[in-house]
Amino acid sequence: MRVTVNRKAHFNAAHRLFRPEWTAEKNEAVFGKCSNPNYHGHNYDLVVSVTGEIDPITGFVMDMKLLKDLIKTEIEDVFDHKNLNVDVPEFKDLNPTSENIVVIIWNKLRAKINKAHDLTVTLYETPRNYVSYSGT
Amino acid sequence: MRVTVNRKAHFNAAHRLFRPEWTAEKNEAVFGKCSNPNYHGHNYDLVVSVTGEIDPITGFVMDMKLLKDLIKTEIEDVFDHKNLNVDVPEFKDLNPTSENIVVIIWNKLRAKINKAHDLTVTLYETPRNYVSYSGT
Amino acid sequence: MRVTVNRKAHFNAAHRLFRPEWTAEKNEAVFGKCSNPNYHGHNYDLVVSVTGEIDPITGFVMDMKLLKDLIKTEIEDVFDHKNLNVDVPEFKDLNPTSENIVVIIWNKLRAKINKAHDLTVTLYETPRNYVSYSGT
Amino acid sequence: MRVTVNRKAHFNAAHRLFRPEWTAEKNEAVFGKCSNPNYHGHNYDLVVSVTGEIDPITGFVMDMKLLKDLIKTEIEDVFDHKNLNVDVPEFKDLNPTSENIVVIIWNKLRAKINKAHDLTVTLYETPRNYVSYSGT
Amino acid sequence: MRVTVNRKAHFNAAHRLFRPEWTAEKNEAVFGKCSNPNYHGHNYDLVVSVTGEIDPITGFVMDMKLLKDLIKTEIEDVFDHKNLNVDVPEFKDLNPTSENIVVIIWNKLRAKINKAHDLTVTLYETPRNYVSYSGT
Amino acid sequence: MRVTVNRKAHFNAAHRLFRPEWTAEKNEAVFGKCSNPNYHGHNYDLVVSVTGEIDPITGFVMDMKLLKDLIKTEIEDVFDHKNLNVDVPEFKDLNPTSENIVVIIWNKLRAKINKAHDLTVTLYETPRNYVSYSGT
Numbered sequence: 001m002r003v004t005v006n007r008k009a010h011f012n013a014a015h016r017l018f019r020p021e022w023t024a025e026k027n028e029a030v031f032g033k034c035s036n037p038n039y040h041g042h043n044y045d046l047v048v049s050v051t052g053e054i055d056p057i058t059g060f061v062m063d064m065k066l067l068k069d070l071i072k073t074e075i076e077d078v079f080d081h082k083n084l085n086v087d088v089p090e091f092k093d094l095n096p097t098s099e100n101i102v103v104i105i106w107n108k109l110r111a112k113i114n115k116a117h118d119l120t121v122t123l124y125e126t127p128r129n130y131v132s133y134s135g136t
Numbered sequence: 137m138r139v140t141v142n143r144k145a146h147f148n149a150a151h152r153l154f155r156p157e158w159t160a161e162k163n164e165a166v167f168g169k170c171s172n173p174n175y176h177g178h179n180y181d182l183v184v185s186v187t188g189e190i191d192p193i194t195g196f197v198m199d200m201k202l203l204k205d206l207i208k209t210e211i212e213d214v215f216d217h218k219n220l221n222v223d224v225p226e227f228k229d230l231n232p233t234s235e236n237i238v239v240i241i242w243n244k245l246r247a248k249i250n251k252a253h254d255l256t257v258t259l260y261e262t263p264r265n266y267v268s269y270s271g272t
Numbered sequence: 273m274r275v276t277v278n279r280k281a282h283f284n285a286a287h288r289l290f291r292p293e294w295t296a297e298k299n300e301a302v303f304g305k306c307s308n309p310n311y312h313g314h315n316y317d318l319v320v321s322v323t324g325e326i327d328p329i330t331g332f333v334m335d336m337k338l339l340k341d342l343i344k345t346e347i348e349d350v351f352d353h354k355n356l357n358v359d360v361p362e363f364k365d366l367n368p369t370s371e372n373i374v375v376i377i378w379n380k381l382r383a384k385i386n387k388a389h390d391l392t393v394t395l396y397e398t399p400r401n402y403v404s405y406s407g408t
Numbered sequence: 409m410r411v412t413v414n415r416k417a418h419f420n421a422a423h424r425l426f427r428p429e430w431t432a433e434k435n436e437a438v439f440g441k442c443s444n445p446n447y448h449g450h451n452y453d454l455v456v457s458v459t460g461e462i463d464p465i466t467g468f469v470m471d472m473k474l475l476k477d478l479i480k481t482e483i484e485d486v487f488d489h490k491n492l493n494v495d496v497p498e499f500k501d502l503n504p505t506s507e508n509i510v511v512i513i514w515n516k517l518r519a520k521i522n523k524a525h526d527l528t529v530t531l532y533e534t535p536r537n538y539v540s541y542s543g544t
Numbered sequence: 545m546r547v548t549v550n551r552k553a554h555f556n557a558a559h560r561l562f563r564p565e566w567t568a569e570k571n572e573a574v575f576g577k578c579s580n581p582n583y584h585g586h587n588y589d590l591v592v593s594v595t596g597e598i599d600p601i602t603g604f605v606m607d608m609k610l611l612k613d614l615i616k617t618e619i620e621d622v623f624d625h626k627n628l629n630v631d632v633p634e635f636k637d638l639n640p641t642s643e644n645i646v647v648i649i650w651n652k653l654r655a656k657i658n659k660a661h662d663l664t665v666t667l668y669e670t671p672r673n674y675v676s677y678s679g680t
Numbered sequence: 681m682r683v684t685v686n687r688k689a690h691f692n693a694a695h696r697l698f699r700p701e702w703t704a705e706k707n708e709a710v711f712g713k714c715s716n717p718n719y720h721g722h723n724y725d726l727v728v729s730v731t732g733e734i735d736p737i738t739g740f741v742m743d744m745k746l747l748k749d750l751i752k753t754e755i756e757d758v759f760d761h762k763n764l765n766v767d768v769p770e771f772k773d774l775n776p777t778s779e780n781i782v783v784i785i786w787n788k789l790r791a792k793i794n795k796a797h798d799l800t801v802t803l804y805e806t807p808r809n810y811v812s813y814s815g816t
Contacts, residue, residue, distance in 0.1 A: 002272065003235045008264040012806065014694035014721040014763075019465070030466060032473060038763035041694040041721005043806050057155070058166060059233035064265055065168060083694075083718035097467035099411045126692065126723050128416040129472055136410065138544065139507045144536040148398065150286035150313040150355075174355035177286040177313005179398050193427070194438060195505035200537055201440060219286075219310035262284065262315050274816065275779045280808040291601070302602060304609060329699070330710060331777035336809055337712060369603035371547045400552040401608055408546065420670065422558035422585040422627075446627035449558040449585005451670050491558075491582035534556065534587050563737070574738060576745060641739035643683045672688040673744055680682065 004051040004120075005061045009071045011080035014041040015096040039083060044101075045124035046075065048109060052117040062117065074108045098123055098131040106133045140187040140256075141197045145207045147216035150177040151232045175219060180237075181260035182211065184245060188253040198253065210244045234259055234267040242269045276323040276392075277333045281343045283352035286313040287368045311355060316373075317396035318347065320381060324389040334389065346380045370395055370403040378405045412459040412528075413469045417479045419488035422449040423504040447491060452509075453532035454483065456517060460525040470525065482516045506531055506539040514541045548595040548664075549605045553615045555624035558585040559640040583627060588645075589668035590619065592653060596661040606661065618652045642667055642675040650677045684731040684800075685741045689751045691760035694721040695776040719763060724781075725804035726755065728789060732797040742797065754788045778803055778811040786813045 016039045017031040027035040034040070048071055052061045082088055084096040090104045102123040110119055122132040152175045153167040163171040170176070184207055188197045218224055220232040226240045238259040246255055258268040288311045289303040299307040306312070320343055324333045354360055356368040362376045374395040382391055394404040424447045425439040435443040442448070456479055460469045490496055492504040498512045510531040518527055530540040560583045561575040571579040578584070592615055596605045626632055628640040634648045646667040654663055666676040696719045697711040707715040714720070728751055732741045762768055764776040770784045782803040790799055802812040 001239065001269075003238060004268045005235065006266045006268070010806075012720050012722055014719040017467070033761035036761050036763070036767070038766040039694040039719050039721065040692050040761040040763065041719065042692055043723045054233075054235045054239070059153070059231035059236045061235055061267075081713035081716050081720040083716070083720065086718040087716070095467035097462075099413065099462045099469055100467045102411060103409065103462070126690075130414045131469075132412045132414070133409075137511065137541075139510060140540045141507065142538045142540070146398075148312050148314055150311040169353035172353055172355070172359070174358040175286040175311050175313065176284050176353040176355065177311065178284055179315045190505075190507045190511070195425070195503035195508045197507055197539075217305035217308050217312040219308070219312065222310040223308070262282075273783065273813075275782060276812045277779065278810045278812070289603070326777075326779045326783070331697070331775035331780045333779055333811075367603035369598075371549065371598045371605055372603045374547060375545065375598070402550045403605075404548045404550070405545075418670075420584050420586055422583040441625035444625055444627070444631070446630040447558040447583050447585065448556050448625040448627065449583065450556055451587045489577035489580050489584040491580070491584065494582040495580070534554075561739070639739035641734075643685065643734045643741055644739045646683060647681065647734070674686045675741075676684045676686070677681075 001054060002051050003054055003061050004049050005064065005067070006047055006049045007064055007067045007071060009046045009048070009068070009076060010044060011046070011076050011082075012041065012043050013079055013082050013084050014039040015084040015091075016040065017095055017097060019095065039085070042125050044079070045130075046071070046105065047122040047124075049120040049122070050113060050117045051120075052114065062114070070109065070112055074112060075105055078108075098125045098129065099133075102131045102133045106135060110135060137190060138187050139190055139197050140185050140254075141200065141203070142183050142185045143200055143203045143207060145182045145184070145204070145212060146180060147182070147212050147218075148177065148179050149215055149218050149220050150175040151220040151227075152176065153231055153233060155231065175221070178261050180215070181266075182207070182241065183258040183260075185256040185258070186249060186253045187256075188250065198250070206245065206248055210248060211241055214244075234261045234265065235269075238267045238269045242271060246271060273326060274323050275326055275333050276321050277336065277339070278319050278321045279336055279339045279343060281318045281320070281340070281348060282316060283318070283348050283354075284313065284315050285351055285354050285356050286311040287356040287363075288312065289367055289369060291367065311357070314397050316351070317402075318343070318377065319394040319396075321392040321394070322385060322389045323392075324386070334386070342381065342384055346384060347377055350380075370397045370401065371405075374403045374405045378407060382407065409462060410459050411462055411469050412457050413472065413475070414455055414457045415472055415475045415479060417454045417456070417476070417484060418452060419454070419484050419490075420449065420451050421487055421490050421492050422447040423492040423499075424448065425503055425505060427503065447493070450533050452487070453538075454479070454513065455530040455532075457528040457530070458521060458525045459528075460522065470522070478517065478520055482520060483513055486516075506533045506537065507541075510539045510541045514543060518543065545598060546595050547598055547605050548593050549608065549611070550591050550593045551608055551611045551615060553590045553592070553612070553620060554588060555590070555620050555626075556585065556587050557623055557626050557628050558583040559628040559635075560584065561639055561641060563639065583629070586669050588623070589674075590615070590649065591666040591668075593664040593666070594657060594661045595664075596658070606658070614653065614656055618656060619649055622652075642669045642673065643677075646675045646677045650679060654679065681734060682731050683734055683741050684729050684798075685744065685747070686727050686729045687744055687747045687751060689726045689728070689748070689756060690724060691726070691756050691762075692721065692723050693759055693762050693764050694719040695764040695771075696720065697775055697777060699775065719765070722805050724759070725810075726751070726785065727802040727804075729800040729802070730793060730797045731800075732794065742794070750789065750792055754792060755785055758788075778805045778809065779813075782811045782813045786815060790815065 017034040018027040120134040124130040153170040154163040256270040260266040289306040290299040378393045392406040396402040425442040426435040514529045528542040532538040561578040562571040650665045664678040668674040697714040698707040786801045800814040804810040
């Protein structure tokens with residue numbers, strides 16, 4: 001009897017998409033206006049989904065206050081009001097596309113969540129563009 | 137060629153989280169402000185998802201009017217504008233966490249839906265906290 | 273050059289609508305299922321709108337962090353995860369309809385906001401039912 | 409390391425549900441007000457979900473600009489501001505239920521998307537009624 | 545002490561924009577794809593806003609159940625799952641633009657609502673295009 | 681008989697809040713994490729509201745396609761995927777708070793819209809923080 005619990009969070013960040021070894025022209029051709037060297041930004045919305053058995057005493061799969069706090073310390077405190085390219089070490093050599101960001105977030109949370117639980121992370125770059133990752 | 141049809145519904149209810157055998161202090165420690173003895177409440181949103189083959193005559197997996205009516209009689213009429221702890225028999229001895237509520241709703245609907253169809257129920261306690269259950 | 277700044281907040285609460293001097297039958301006739309003696313509840317969403325001149329130094333009408341903190345101490349800490357009828361003194365003798373709640377919230381905030389600013393409060397009881405009040 | 413990328417789109421269209429070999433009474437009995445011979449309509453929202461490996465150079469599963477353009481030419485240009493029954497050849501002999509529309513959209517997109525990628529299409533007829541199809 | 549109460553509703557309808565005395569070319573030039581002779585359609589969302597004094601006995605400006613029922617009989621029963629051009633007499637000689645629809649809806653409701661109350665109607669043709677009218 | 685027509689649009693941009701003549705400490709004290717020298721960003725949503733008489737021929741207050749195009753050329757092309765502080769000349773010496781941005785947008789649009797029409801602009805920095813300006 002496995003139930004999935006989901007918690008929404010968000011952070012606001014700047015980023016740009018580019019490959020440092022490419023010319024400005026090639027970056028513009030591949031990444032379009034997302035490669036603006038002066039950065040642009042997003043209100044990122046995040047859904048963290050944890051699947052597991054219901055604890056028969058509490059009725060919880062996982063205490064949502066703990067999950068909320070975990071998202072705050074592991075993700076929001078690190079990403080919110082930051083420049084992903086400049087301020088977040090994981091993106092020093094990794095292009096901060098939504099796909100790469102969602103994998104980084106999944107890895108950070110996976111390390112802190114009970115191994116008996118499955119984990120999926122969904123990241124909205126905009127209400128029209130979003131990605132999800134389950135670790136496989 | 138299996139398609140999933142989804143129907144949204146909602147109900148407004150009061151509840152509190154607590155274990156009757158625990159002290160007020162322990163309930164407060166585990167369930168926080170959700171254990172307020174005077175209750176608090178939510179606008180619960182519900183998504184019922186039914187997966188099956190498309191009927192070649194009607195083009196329906198399941199008539200959405202029938203699904204809407206089923207949700208009304210089985211769930212909304214029982215839960216809406218109610219105190220889950222006091223008014224709904226299933227929660228007399230079961231803590232009305234989102235996880236336990238979604239399992240109860242799934243069980244009620246599973247009994248009424250064609251066995252050839254798969255069923256998933258998603259329950260939003262708030263726009264930021266939600267759960268889902270597929271029966272396994 | 274007056275600009276309106278708006279801040280959203282929310283709280284979850286239980287309530288019931290009734291007049292203590294009426295019979296159960298009359299309360300049921302007037303307030304319907306909202307008069308359930310065991311209470312029901314809502315996720316209330318709140319929008320606080322403050323209108324004033326832009327400060328030429330900061331570019332702010334009002335620091336949104338201060339407004340956020342004010343809403344937390346004056347409203348959320350008092351109303352969130354509470355039973356409005358039982359736990360909030362203002363509703364001991366006042367029916368907690370959306371209309372009465374929004375006036376109470378407006379009065380609480382009006383006392384704490386710069387008198388040179390106009391104030392409007394909008395309260396969503398559900399996404400389909402909401403009210404607003406500007407003090408006149 | 410497979411990630412799902414999702415892109416939202418929309419189109420506005422008229423349709424009616426009916427079987428031409430049935431009487432008006434039988435169509436009304438089965439399809440209700442959806443069988444109005446003069447048509448009614450919807451703002452259809454569409455989510456196209458593509459699952460695949462992240463390209464290590466670009467950081468993309470699929471360039472979202474290409475996916476956006478593909479949805480425009482294959483779906484929006486064909487369905488938007490159209491009468492599905494009259495203007496879209498696929499529905500000349502197929503009842504344009506949400507279930508049948510989502511399969512048609514999936515087939516159109518499947519033919520144009522890298523075979524190494526999985527594809528799911530979700531179609532909202534209204535915010536309360538929606539369907540999804542993954543090709544199996 | 546005047547409070548505004550708002551109630552959301554919706555209806556799904558087909559329509560087209562055109563002037564019967566114009567050529568197809570001129571209609572296409574002015575109304576674009578909205579002039580498709582086979583119609584297209586929308587999920588129209590409606591917000592009805594009524595402003596008045598709070599009744600000191602009930603705590604209501606207006607009973608929201610009565611407002612909900614009034615919107616159903618006056619608007620939803622007449623417009624839902626209809627072709628506005630063909631099925632709704634008011635648009636036999638009036639172009640069913642959002643502007644004209646919102647005025648028609650306002651007139652229908654104004655005739656049924658207490659004259660001491662102010663009335664505003666907001667109509668969403670899509671989430672991105674909407675109109676409002678207050679009677680002046 | 682004046683109706684308001686509203687059109688939603690959006691742009692994604694980076695910015696930071698700071699006064700160049702202040703120390704880093706003072707900027708941090710006043711603007712908090714919004715003063716991060718490396719910038720952060722937002723998905724800005726915009727609602728442009730134009731009030732005027734309905735044209736009796738077309739049924740339009742203003743052709744929404746023209747309004748959509750005007751927002752694109754005047755606002756989206758200038759602000760989207762830009763760094764407001766660096767790329768937009770109006771903010772070279774003006775702190776890009778929501779309040780200042782909404783006034784700049786209003787001024788740009790006011791210059792292009794029929795003087796017989798009233799204009800209000802609403803700008804969402806996040807779904808929880810938004811501002812509006814009507815020119816007075």
